[in-house]
Amino acid sequence: MNSMNDTGGVAGPASGQTSHTHRLRGLAGTGLIATLAAMVATTLAAALAQTVGVDFEVPDGGESIPLPGFAVVTGFFSVVGIVIAVALLRWSARPAERFVWTAVSLTAISFVPPLLSGANTATTIALLGLHLVPAAVMIPILARSLRTRSD
Numbered sequence: 566m567n568s569m570n571d572t573g574g575v576a577g578p579a580s581g582q583t584s585h586t587h588r589l590r591g592l593a594g595t596g597l598i599a600t601l602a603a604m605v606a607t608t609l610a611a612a613l614a615q616t617v618g619v620d621f622e623v624p625d626g627g628e629s630i631p632l633p634g635f636a637v638v639t640g641f642f643s644v645v646g647i648v649i650a651v652a653l654l655r656w657s658a659r660p661a662e663r664f665v666w667t668a669v670s671l672t673a674i675s676f677v678p679p680l681l682s683g684a685n686t687a688t689t690i691a692l693l694g695l696h697l698v699p700a701a702v703m704i705p706i707l708a709r710s711l712r713t714r715s716d
Contacts, residue, residue: 589651592710596647599706600640603699607639608632610698614691621691624683639699642675650707661711665704672700 611632615621621630649667653660679692 589654592651592654592707593647595710596643596650596703596707599703600643600647603643603702604636604639606702607695607698608636611635611691611695614695619687619691620685621688622684623688635695643699643703646671646703646707650711654711661708664711665708668700668704668707672696672704 611621615632622628623630646668650660650664653663653667657663675696676693679689679696682689682692684692
């Protein structure tokens with residue numbers, strides 16, 4: 566009697582490669598969802614500030630920052646944050662810790678333009694607050710995702 570016991574698997578990509586790709590995609594997906602949330606939260610906060618009288622007029626151009634502008638800029642810099650998080654997941658031994666330090670530092674640097682803009686006090690304070698809104702959404706979500714994906 567001749568029996569065959571086939572307990573082996575089919576040859577394919579190394580499981581480490583697949584796992585790593587899955588982690589990167591998961592982080593990117595989580596980041597994109599967080600980006601949408603940050604865009605909505607920032608735009609709503611800007612709309613609320615407008616309703617209480619903040620004009621968002623920056624003296625250089627003499628024009629007010631439109632509400633969609635807040636969404637676009639938030640989306641762009643949130644995607645930059647995702648790229649940084651993905652890079653740290655790929656190349657850092659402690660990606661979550663490095664990401665938090667990097668993101669908090671970049672958020673602090675982002676305060677410089679509103680402070681130098683020459684806008685009135687209400688606009689300057691609102692702009693500073695509007696830098697904190699997406700940071701409060703993106704940083705914890707991406708840091709948590711990096712912790713669960715790097716373990």
